[in-house]
Amino acid sequence: MNEPAIVAHDLGKRYGRTWGLRDCTFEIGAGRVVGLVGPNGAGKSTLINLMAGLLRPSTGELRLLGEPVGPHVASSRVAYLDQRHSLYDTFRVADMLEAGRRLNQRWYAHDARDRLSELGIPLDRRIDELSGGQRAQVALALALATRPDLLILDEPVASLDPLARNEVMSALMGAKATRDCTIVLSSHIVSELERLCDYLVVLNRGQVRLAGDLDDLLDDHRLLHGPSSGVVDVEAGREVLSRHEEHGTARLLCRGRGPLPAGWRERPAGIDRLVRHYLAAPARPAGWTEAAA
Ligand SMILES: Nc1ncnc2c1ncn2[C@@H]1O[C@H](COP(=O)(O)OP(=O)(O)OP(=O)(O)O)[C@@H](O)[C@H]1O
Known part of the structure; x- marks a missing residue:
């Protein structure tokens, strides 16, 4: 039996007019x-x-260990x-x-x-x-x-x-x-x-x-730097999440792997930078999931 431990689908919680959580969809393995x-x-x-069953969802569904969470399902x-x-x-x-x-x-x-x-x-x-x-x-x-x-x-x-x-x-x-x-x-x-x-x-x-899986996320997010003239080639193979260009040199935060143009170097972005980027990024559209991205 290999049921996911946590499944959230379109989960949301509203406090009056404030959404504490919304459009939350993910599945996490045991x-x-x-x-x-x-x-x-x-x-x-x-x-x-x-998750602790202390609040009821305003929208969507949450299942833990294969069971819906609710006041009467104190597992x-x-x-x-x-x-x-x-x-x-x-x-x-x-x-x-x-x-x-x-x-x-x-x-x-x-x-x-x-x-x-x-x-x-x-x-x-x-x-x-x-x-x-x-x-x-x-x-x-x-x-x-x-x-x-x-x-x-x-x-x-x-x-x-x-x-x-x-x-x-x-x-x-x-x-x-x-x-x-x-x-x-x-x-x-x-x-x-x-x-x-x-x-x-x-x-x-x-x-x-x-x-997502932390190792995969860390592996997938890289800091690249090299001559600005090579940015177009980098963009062809990777998703550029952020860029900074100065004096003909570009520094990019990228997602995905691909060949590097001449004169370019890369290193892991690290968890702090990765988290900082996504905290600053605009909200995802409703229904967005990492798997579907
Ligand atoms: N009981 C409540 N009534 C009204 N709004 C609430 C209530 N609880 C949380 N909120 C609002 O929901 C949003 C999310 O709050 P939540 O406490 O879940 O955040 P958090 O990430 O745990 O923050 P912290 O790190 O400060 O504990 C915030 O805008 C907060 O003001």
Whole structure:
């Protein structure tokens, strides 16, 4: 069985007169680690909340693990971790584990205990006595103890210092290595996603600007530079996304591969430049999908 983990078709969410997300269409295979990236207000939380079943779509359809998402389809195969790592401050860590056991159909207590013991987080410590990084680790341990097939994380490290960010991201990578689930996580920080993700979705102003396999996208986008006289030849074989010309020399951001005219050189564009380009690019027409582009 190789069902896609996430299928969005014409998905949209409107808050009154504002579209938080619109015309969102993509299909993501099982086992992927999906990075959702975009600036403030891009629609990341809206998409994540739709996946978590916390919001209802205004348009279109969203299917996770082969099932439509909705208030009555709270799948025990999906775990969700919100930005604030919602935990009860007055509980001890052990109480949170007990709450996890009672609230979840699928619950593997040893997974959580082993993980917290490895991290040196005592079970008798009160939640409000933990550091931000430890709280994030407890929340992650709770989510992973359900052995989800799909783990959804809304900016899981946004509130943490660089050291704690690194530790939580490493924990996530370790979890992925031991359990082949699909992971979706959002972030403002592109470099953070590059480490962990193998699929990228770039959102801006509520629309998907780019979606695809990260390695393919990185391979496909190149920075070229050479004499301006060769631009026409470059354009014949590739899609030129942006150009800068000065003193007879041209610098181009291109998509696609092809022969290089004499005097031209190329190098990978890199994830930062790629994301910056698509964030600045105009919105795609309704119904646009990466596959159809
Ligand atoms: N409850 C709401 N009521 C009205 N508008 C909303 C609501 N939630 C989100 N929006 C709007 O929807 C758009 C997308 O917001 P969303 O929170 O999904 O973005 P985001 O990418 O998660 O941003 P951030 O990185 O700041 O969390 C924004 O224009 C936002 O103002």
